Amino acid sequence: xxxxxxxxxxxGFPEWLPDQRMVEQQLLDxxxxxxxxxxxxxxxxxxxxxLSHLTHQGETSKEIYTIRRLHDEGDAPDExxxxxxxxxxxxxxVQEFRGKLRFPFKRYQxxxxxxxxxxxxxxxxxxxxxxxxxxxxxxxxxxxxxEMPALMHELLGAFPIPRATVLVNNRKVLDGFGRGLGREDxxxxxxxxxxxxxxxxxxVRELLIDSxxxxxxxxxxxxxxxxxxxxxxxxxxxxxxxxxxxxxxSEGLDELATVIAASSVLPxxxxxxxxxxxxxxxxxxxxxxxxxxxxxxxxxxxCSGGRYDDLASSDAGSLPGVGISVGVSRLLGRFLxxxxxxxxxxxxxxxxxxxxxxxxxxxxxxxxxxxRSRGIAAEAFHEPLRFGKQIxxxxxxxxxxxxxxxxxxxxxxxxxxxxxxxxxxxEPAVWNPPxxxxxxxVLTS
Amino acid sequence: xxxxxxxxxxxGFPEWLPDQRMVEQQLLDxxxxxxxxxxxxxxxxxxxxxLSHLTHQGETSKEIYTIRRLHDEGDAPDExxxxxxxxxxxxxxVQEFRGKLRFPFKRYQxxxxxxxxxxxxxxxxxxxxxxxxxxxxxxxxxxxxxEMPALMHELLGAFPIPRATVLVNNRKVLDGFGRGLGREDxxxxxxxxxxxxxxxxxxVRELLIDSxxxxxxxxxxxxxxxxxxxxxxxxxxxxxxxxxxxxxxSEGLDELATVIAASSVLPxxxxxxxxxxxxxxxxxxxxxxxxxxxxxxxxxxxCSGGRYDDLASSDAGSLPGVGISVGVSRLLGRFLxxxxxxxxxxxxxxxxxxxxxxxxxxxxxxxxxxxRSRGIAAEAFHEPLRFGKQIxxxxxxxxxxxxxxxxxxxxxxxxxxxxxxxxxxxEPAVWNPPxxxxxxxVLTS
Numbered sequence: 001x002x003x004x005x006x007x008x009x010x011x012g013f014p015e016w017l018p019d020q021r022m023v024e025q026q027l028l029d030x031x032x033x034x035x036x037x038x039x040x041x042x043x044x045x046x047x048x049x050x051l052s053h054l055t056h057q058g059e060t061s062k063e064i065y066t067i068r069r070l071h072d073e074g075d076a077p078d079e080x081x082x083x084x085x086x087x088x089x090x091x092x093x094v095q096e097f098r099g100k101l102r103f104p105f106k107r108y109q110x111x112x113x114x115x116x117x118x119x120x121x122x123x124x125x126x127x128x129x130x131x132x133x134x135x136x137x138x139x140x141x142x143x144x145x146x147e148m149p150a151l152m153h154e155l156l157g158a159f160p161i162p163r164a165t166v167l168v169n170n171r172k173v174l175d176g177f178g179r180g181l182g183r184e185d186x187x188x189x190x191x192x193x194x195x196x197x198x199x200x201x202x203x204v205r206e207l208l209i210d211s212x213x214x215x216x217x218x219x220x221x222x223x224x225x226x227x228x229x230x231x232x233x234x235x236x237x238x239x240x241x242x243x244x245x246x247x248x249x250s251e252g253l254d255e256l257a258t259v260i261a262a263s264s265v266l267p268x269x270x271x272x273x274x275x276x277x278x279x280x281x282x283x284x285x286x287x288x289x290x291x292x293x294x295x296x297x298x299x300x301x302x303c304s305g306g307r308y309d310d311l312a313s314s315d316a317g318s319l320p321g322v323g324i325s326v327g328v329s330r331l332l333g334r335f336l337x338x339x340x341x342x343x344x345x346x347x348x349x350x351x352x353x354x355x356x357x358x359x360x361x362x363x364x365x366x367x368x369x370x371x372r373s374r375g376i377a378a379e380a381f382h383e384p385l386r387f388g389k390q391i392x393x394x395x396x397x398x399x400x401x402x403x404x405x406x407x408x409x410x411x412x413x414x415x416x417x418x419x420x421x422x423x424x425x426x427e428p429a430v431w432n433p434p435x436x437x438x439x440x441x442v443l444t445s
Numbered sequence: 446x447x448x449x450x451x452x453x454x455x456x457g458f459p460e461w462l463p464d465q466r467m468v469e470q471q472l473l474d475x476x477x478x479x480x481x482x483x484x485x486x487x488x489x490x491x492x493x494x495x496l497s498h499l500t501h502q503g504e505t506s507k508e509i510y511t512i513r514r515l516h517d518e519g520d521a522p523d524e525x526x527x528x529x530x531x532x533x534x535x536x537x538x539v540q541e542f543r544g545k546l547r548f549p550f551k552r553y554q555x556x557x558x559x560x561x562x563x564x565x566x567x568x569x570x571x572x573x574x575x576x577x578x579x580x581x582x583x584x585x586x587x588x589x590x591x592e593m594p595a596l597m598h599e600l601l602g603a604f605p606i607p608r609a610t611v612l613v614n615n616r617k618v619l620d621g622f623g624r625g626l627g628r629e630d631x632x633x634x635x636x637x638x639x640x641x642x643x644x645x646x647x648x649v650r651e652l653l654i655d656s657x658x659x660x661x662x663x664x665x666x667x668x669x670x671x672x673x674x675x676x677x678x679x680x681x682x683x684x685x686x687x688x689x690x691x692x693x694x695s696e697g698l699d700e701l702a703t704v705i706a707a708s709s710v711l712p713x714x715x716x717x718x719x720x721x722x723x724x725x726x727x728x729x730x731x732x733x734x735x736x737x738x739x740x741x742x743x744x745x746x747x748c749s750g751g752r753y754d755d756l757a758s759s760d761a762g763s764l765p766g767v768g769i770s771v772g773v774s775r776l777l778g779r780f781l782x783x784x785x786x787x788x789x790x791x792x793x794x795x796x797x798x799x800x801x802x803x804x805x806x807x808x809x810x811x812x813x814x815x816x817r818s819r820g821i822a823a824e825a826f827h828e829p830l831r832f833g834k835q836i837x838x839x840x841x842x843x844x845x846x847x848x849x850x851x852x853x854x855x856x857x858x859x860x861x862x863x864x865x866x867x868x869x870x871x872e873p874a875v876w877n878p879p880x881x882x883x884x885x886x887v888l889t890s
Contacts, residue, residue, distance in 0.1 A: 010493065015490055021487045046460055046571055047571060050455075066514075066515050069511075069561035070496075070509040070561070097460075106824075126492060262806075262807075349484035
C-alpha cells in the first residue's frame with residue numbers, strides 16, 4: 001500500500017496527534033457521563049440524509065456535501081448529503097421512529113458533522129458536535145427549558161476551561177416587545193441586536209434606524225431592553241419599567257422568569273437573563289441559550305440552543321423540542337490546539353515491562369498479562385535492549401513505571417518509578433500504581 | 446423544521462433504537478478499554494481522503510463514495526472520498542505525521558466507514574470498524590505478530606457471543622509451499638483455498654485443477670496442507686511430512702510456530718494454526734488472522750487481520766505493520782439485531798424522582814441533583830401526575846427505582862424498587878442502589 005502521490009493536510013479537516021485525541025476522548029466522555037446522569041439516552045444517526053431533508057430549511061444549502069458512488073450507474077433513487085448538524089437528523093429520526101420511542105424523548109448525540117464552508121480559524125469542514133435535546137409528543141412542559149441551564153452549567157464546568165456563564169433569553173420577549181411597539185416583524189431588529197457584541201451600542205442603533213427602519217425612540221427602547229442583564233428574576237421589573245406592554249411579552253417574561261428561578265440553586269452569576277441574546281439565524285420559538293467563557297468572548301458561544309415548538313411535525317401532530325449543542329471541536333481548537341490543555345502522558349500505558357532476554361519473553365508477557373487483568377495498562381518491551389534504552393522508551397512516552405522481572409530464581413521482581421528513580425520489590429498480582437498514575441488525565445497549563 | 450417529504454429508511458444505513466445504541470456503545474467501550482490496557486493509543490482520522498489515495502489499490506474503487514460541495518464552483522483542488530476502511534487512512538496518517546509519532550506506533554481506531562456496495566444481510570453502506578495495528582519504522586519485530594492472537598482472544602471474549610476461535614496462518618507458508626512445488630504465483634491457489642468453507646474439498650480440487658492449472662498431485666498436496674489445523678506447533682512436522690521444501694516455507698513455519706507458541710498460555714483450543722486461512726483479497730505478507738464464532742461460521746470472520754511488510758513507504762523508508770480489524774456492525778447486526786443480546790433497561794436513568802406538586806418542584810430537583818452528584822443517574826418527573834402514572838413512566842423504561850419526596854415536615858423520603866414493590870425510607874445524600882442497578886448492562890437471552 002505504498003503511496004506515490006504527495007501527502008498533504010486537507011484544509012478544514014483537522015486531525016489530532018494521539019495524545020491530543022486522548023484529551024478529546026476524555027472531554028467527550030465527560031459530556032456522555034453527564035448526559036447519562038441526567039437520563040438522556042444515547043443516539044447515533046447515520047451520517048447521511050436525503051438531500052431534500054437537508055435543504056428543507058434553505059439557508060444552509062450552500063454548506064452541504066453531497067455524496068455519490070464513484071461508479072454510480074445513475075440508479076440512485078435519492079440524492080444523499082452528509083449531515084451538517086445533529087438537529088436535522090433528530091427531526092427526521094423522531095418522525096421515523098415515533099412509534100418506538102418514549103416521550104418526552106431525552107437524547108444525547110455526539111457525532112462528527114460536515115460543512116463545506118471556507119475553512120478559517122475556528123471553522124472546520126469536519127467537526128464534532130455534542131447535542132442534548134428533549135422532544136415532546138404534541139406538548140413539552142416548560143420544566144425541560146428550566147432544567148437546561150443547570151445542565152449547561154455542569155457541562156461547561158466539566159471542561160478544563162475558565163469559568164463560563166450561561167446566558168438565557170426568550171424569543172417571545174423580543175417578539176412581544178416588538179408587537180408592543182406596534183411592529184410584527186422583528187427579524188431585522190433581532191439581526192441587529194445579534195451584533196451588539198461586535199459593533200457596540202451606537203453601531204446597532206444605526207442599524208436599527210437605517211436598516212430596520214425604526215424611529216430613534218423605538219431604537220432606544222430596544223437598546224434599553226437589550227442592555228438588561230440580571231442573574232435573577234429582577235429583569236421582569238426592569239422590562240416593565242420600559243413601559244412596553246403586550247400579552248406575548250408577558251408570556252415570554254413569565255417563561256424566562258421560571259427558567260431563571262430554577263437556576264437559582266447554582267452559584268450566583270452562573271446563569272444570567274441576558275435580553276440581547278437572540279440566536280438570530282435559528283428557528284427558535286421560546287427560550288434561547290448561549291454561553292460565554294471568561295477571557296474568550298471572541299470564541300463566541302460554544303454551548304447554545306433553545307426551544308423549537310415545531311422541531312418536527314407530520315399528520316400525527318407536532319413534536320416540540322428544547323436542547324443545546326456543544327461545539328466540541330471549536331472548544332478543542334482553542335484550548336487543546338492552543339496548548340492550554342494537554343494529556344498527562346502520551347499513552348494509556350502505565351507500566352512498561354522490561355525484556356531481559358529472548359529466553360524470558362514469556363516471563364515478561366506473563367507479568368504484563370497479570371497487571372492488565374487487574375486493570376493496569378501494561379505492555380512488555382519488544383526487544384532485549386539494555387535497560388537504559390528500555391527506560392528511555394518509557395520516558396519518551398511518559399510511561400511512569402518500568403517493571404524489571406527477576407533475573408534469577410529466588411529473586412523478586414522490582415518496579416521503578418522513572419520520575420523519582422525509586423525502585424522497589426513488587427509482585428504483579430498485588431502491586432498497584434498510585435490512583436493518579438493509573439490513567440492519563442487532562443492537565444491545564 | 447417540519448418535513449413534508451416522506452420519511453423512509455435508507456437501505457444499507459441502519460440505525461439503532463436508543464437501547465440498542467447503549468449496547469453498541471458498551472461493546473465499543475470494551476474494545477477501547479482492552480486496546481488501552483495493551484498500550485494502544487487512540488487515533489481518529491478525518492472521514493475523507495483524497496480519491497487518489499483511496500483508489501491506489503484499485504480493487505475497491507467501485508465501492509467508494511465521493512463527496513462534493515452542493516454548490517461547488519469547480520475550484521476543488523482534489524477530489525475527495527469517504528474512507529472505506531481504517532487501514533488506508535492509517536497508512537496515510539503515519540506518513541504524514543511520521544516525524545511526530547513514536548515507533549513502534551501502536552494505535553487503535555474505532556470509526557464508521559462507508560462503502561457503496563449493494564446492501565444485503567450483514568453488508569452495510571455505513572458501518573463501524575474497530576482496528577488495532579502496530580506500525581514499525583523500517584522494521585517491526587515478530588513479537589507484535591505473536592501478541593495479536595491473545596488480544597484477539599480477549600477481544601472476542603469481551604463480547605456477549607458464543608466461544609470464538611482465533612485462526613492463524615502465514616502467507617509465507619503458502620508462498621513457500623507453492624515455490625517448493627515449482628510455482629511462483631499462488632494467487633489462483635489462494636483464491637481457491639479461500640472457498641474451502643463454502644464449496645468443500647472436492648469443489649476446491651476442481652478449481653485448483655481447472656482454474657489454477659495444477660496437476661492432480663499438486664492439487665492434493667495443497668488440499669493436504671490446507672487440511673492441517675492444530676492448536677499447537679505440531680503443524681510444523683505435519684507440513685514437513687508432505688515432503689515439500691523451500692526456504693520461504695521454512696521461514697513461514699518458523700514465524701507461525703513462534704506466534705502459536707506465544708499463545709500457549711491461553712485456554713487450549715483458543716488459538717489454532719489453520720493452514721487454509723489466506724485472506725485472499727488483502728495484501729498481507731506474513732502472519733494472517735481470522736476468527737470463527739461457535740455456531741456462527743456463516744457470519745464469516747468478524748475479527749481478522751495480518752501483517753503488511755509495506756503498510757506505507759516513502760523516500761524515508763518503509764513502515765511495516767501488523768494488525769486486526771473487528772467488524773463491529775456485522776457482529777451487532779447478527780447478535781443485537783437478532784435479539785440475542787439486549788440492554789437491561791432502556792435508559793441510563795436509575796432513579797425517577799416523583800413530582801408531588803408544582804410547588805415542590807425545587808424539592809424534587811434537589812433530590813435528583815444530590816443523587817447525580819454521587820454518580821447515580823436520576824431525573825425528576827416533569828408533571829405532578831398521580832403517583833401511579835409516574836411509576837408507570839418508570840416501569841415502561843425499566844427505571845428500577847422511584848423516589849418519593851417527603852410530603853410533610855418531619856417525614857422522610859422513601860424510595861421504591863418498582864420490581865419488588867419494596868419501599869424504604871432513604872436520604873438522597875447517602876442512599877445507594879445495588880451496584881448491578883447503577884448502570885444498564887448487556888444481557889444475553
